[in-house]
Amino acid sequence: MFEGYFEDALKGYYRHLVIVNSKDYINKVFTIIDDFLKINPRPKIIYGFHPWAYKAKDRLKLFKDRLSDIIDIDYSNSEKFLGQSADLIILDSVNDFRPNYIARLIDMVKGGGLAIIYSDNILENKLYRNSLTRKGIVKDLFERRFILEAKKHRGIILINGDEISFIPYSSAETHRAFKKIPKYPRIPLVLHELCLSSDQNKVLEESLFITGEGKRVVVITAARGRGKSASIGLFLAYLLYKYQEKFNNIIITSPTYYSSQEIFNFLIKGLEALKVKFKKITSRDGKIMKIKVGESRVKWLSPDLAKNEDGDLIIIDEAAAIGLENLDYLIRAWNKVILVSTIHGYEGSGKAFLKYINKLKNSVLLKHIKMEYPIRYAKGDPVEKYLYDVLLLDAEAPEINDFSEMSISEVTQEELFANDALLKNVYGILVEAHYRNSPDDLMLLGDMAFQRIIIAWSDNKPIGVAQIVYEGELEESQILDISNGIKNEGNLIPHRIIKYMRLLEFGRLKGWRIMRIAVSPEHQGKGIGSKIINEIINKAKDEKVDWLGASFIADYSVLKFWIKNQFIPIYLSSIKNEGLNGYSVIVIRPLSEKAKEIAINLSSLLKDKLLRTSHQVYFNLNPLIIVQLLRNTYSNQIADYQTPQIYLEKIKAYLDGKLPYNSVAEASHYFVMKHFLVHKIDLEEDLEASLVARVLQGKSWYHAGLMLGLSSKEVEKKVKQALAKLIQTYN
Structure with a gap:
């Protein structure tokens, strides 16, 4: 049935995506696979699932009995497989339909390949969606939009029950990446031959800028799948081959090790091509942690450790995702810096990063290299287009030409998801204002029922947005569970205060957590965020809420914003959130006398903790953040004793x-x-x-x-x- 379309995809090096949402999913999936095998009889196959989920291994066995050489990947560990590619990806979504896993694994399919998502019903009994449920209530706006967009996009085969929707795509519309080696390359030809596109060849040559005298920064940006990390891996091989004395100690850092593993893989390929002897040092679980060539080394370190490391060159992979404050520190500390970052996708916020880079050009010698062509599939690939549209991977804040009159109103989730232009604008504001975003955030916006959405408008467009989550008013059994270490997903602030501060009575109070508040970057600093907060305070008082709160990764400007709006710091995590690369801060604005009494008590405890443990627990925290916390917390002791x-x-x-x-x-x-x-x-x-x-x-x-x-x-x-x-x- 689809054999001819799969043949055209192989010719044009583009991909198809099949979504099977049917009780009879197994037979329907195998019918599709049989057509694909006629075009590609020996495909490399990756199968994603939760191995511990109900009957998940039984379903895997059905596929292994019919297909050979399946690589099965636990969704929870899928980050470890970044950089891999396959002809056929099969995603078991019977137990879980989670955007992060879908985006990450479909990205592995190469041109001419096929991705399949199968489920009995994507609206029922899904792990991530169930985590958004409270009192049995959860919405399905994300999933319904996922299906609706599949019907609109070409190259997407939707089997919904027994109904098939499919708009074909044509190989005539694709553009494969071409490779043009420079006429007089300065980098050895054997490395250029390992490149798959002219963009990668360009990165090899233009990265030589870093070898010049003085402080220098190279920035490489691209959408996902353009081969950024591979190019830098090959370039490092050349540095170890030609510039051992100048670049004796090279550090690679990234939000997680796995986002940098492709650099190491191609560093090794490059050294082998150059016939350079090297020693590979791995961790117990097989991670490549260090490559040595003679007395020179390339080593991976977490951003925290890399901050205080001495060396000749640092490569910061997925730079947008580690936060601008961390980037500032590293660029000050190091003389030679290469920043590699995704500007659209799910590793970080591209526009804020690019704005930072443009500002950086004024203070350091900087070369910005942009990559356009994907290497795993052709430019114009319909699956990439669908994922960008359905997950809003390139959403941006709207341009406000006439900022004058401003109004603030509340919209429902249904209103938001019924208006695609408004959804893109609102989500774009959230993405641009926060440096760590993921497709899961969009599902949370659509499906979590216990939230409110407040929008500030100007020129008939959204200019600011806040997401509010209901928290607190817990039953005694819930409070006891939290105090005994059991998680309560929908009550972040009460959970932290009950579990870590042992203040059980806080859980009985009624609270609203401002989960996200964001203003278009071009219009920040105009008081828009404060006006949104005032509107939220008025609504909260009308509804007899005890406290408003926020939890965020410690950042100087963000903390200053909340303090300016009379929120009191009450909690600072003792362990860094590795995924977000920072310490979590909780601030609250008490609206009742009981909440105020608790806030003052917690605040004074926080001051005492900072004064006693900054040398130990918070050694790497920005001193300016500690100053703001100490200035704006209460004292529970009087230090008027005699000075020695x-x-x-x-x-x-x-x-x-x-x-x-x-x-x-x-x-x-x-x-x-x-x-x-x-x-x-x-x-x-x-x-x-x-x-x-x-x-x-x-x-x-x-x-x-x-x-x-x-x-x-x-x-x-x-x-x-x-x-x-x-x-x-x-x-």
């Missing part, structure tokens, strides 16, 4: 140059503690941040300077200025 005279004399001796800092560290710590507890004077923020970095966190002058964008001498000068003021005030 010896501490005063030691600080004076340090200020006069008679003693080094290490000899007065305990005296400095005493005065800094007293200052933040009593707060009789307002020091300038840069002075307080210097005190926090050197005295509370115990950073060296050098690393304190890196964090604050200052030289070592400038940091010590500010510490001395601050201590002089403190001993005058607290003597």
Whole structure:
């Protein structure tokens, strides 16, 4: 039935996607596969599923009995297989229909190949969707749009029950990546021959910019599937072949190890092509952690460890996903930097990153290399087009030409998903304002019922948006479960406060968590976000809500925004969220007396925790963030006890140059503690941040300077200025 279409896809190097949503899914899937096998009798096959889910292994056995050489992948570990490709991908969606898994695995299908998603009913009994359920209620707006878009897009075969929808695509419309090796290449020909497109050849040649004198940054951006990481892997092979002395110690970092594994794979291919001897060092579970060539090495480190590593070159893979604050630090710390990032897709927010790169051009020597052509399939591929449209991978905020009058109103999820242009604009604002996004976020927007959506409008277009989630009002059994370590997916803030702060009564209060609030990047700083919050506060008071809250990864500007709107910091996680690369902060604005009493108590505990553990738990946290937290939390103790005279004399001796800092560290710590507890004077923020970095966190002058964008001498000068003021005030 589809044999001719599959043959055309092979000719045009494009892909088909089949969605089977039927009780008779097995027979229908095998009918499709039989047609595909007539065109490609020996395909490489990847099968995605949850091996522990009900009857999942039984279904896998049915496929293994009919097909040979199936690579089965646990959805939960699918990130480990990034960079792999296959002719046929089969996704078992009987137990779980989750956008992140769909996007990640379909991306592995190469040109001429086929992806199949099969389910008995994508609207029922799905793990991720069930996690969005509260009191038995969950919506299905994402899934219905997924099916509707499949009917509209070419190259997508939808089998819904016994009904088949299919609009054919043609090989005449595709454009395969071509490879044109430069006429006079500076990189050895054997490496150019490993490239699959002219874009990759271009990256090899133009990345040589990094070998020039002085501080330099190379930026490589592209949509998914363009071969960015592979190109950099080949380039590193050349550096180890030609520039061993200059690039003796190279670090690769990324949000997770797996997003960088393709760099290592192609580094090895490049070294082998150049006939360079190397040593591969792996972890116990087989990860390539280091490549050594003579005395030179290429090593992977997490962003936190890479911050303070010394070396000749750092490659930051999926750079948009580690946060602009981390990028700033790394670019200050390293002399040679290569940034590799996806600008559309599900690793990070492209527009915010590109805006950052354009600003960076003003301060460092920078070369920006853009890649256009996919290498796994042809340009114009209909499956890529469908995934971009159905998952809004390239959604952008609307342009507001006439920002004057502004109104704020609430829209329902149904209204939002019924208007595709509005959905793209609203989701585009959320994507551009937050550096970590994933297709799961779109499903959450459509399916989670216990939420409210508030939109700010200007020029008849959305300019800002907030998502509110209902939390709290927990039953005693739920509170007890949380205190005993059982998760409660829909109550993030009560969960943290009950489990980690042991304050059970907080769970009884009624709260609204502002899960996301975002304003179009071009219109931030105009008070739009604050006006949205005021509207939410008015609604919350009308509905007798005890508290409003927010939880976010610690970021200086974000924290300042919430504090400006009179939210009180009450919690800072003790363990970094590795997926989001930061510590979670919780702030609340109490609206009832009981909530205020609890907020003051939690806030004072947070201040005490920061003063006691910044040298240990929060050593890598930005000192400016710690300053904002200390300034805006309450004190639960009075530090008006007598200052030891010896501490005063030691600080004076340090200020006069008679003693080094290490000899007065305990005296400095005493005065800094007293200052933040009593707060009789307002020091300038840069002075307080210097005190926090050197005295509370115990950073060296050098690393304190890196964090604050200052030289070592400038940091010590500010510490001395601050201590002089403190001993005058607290003597």
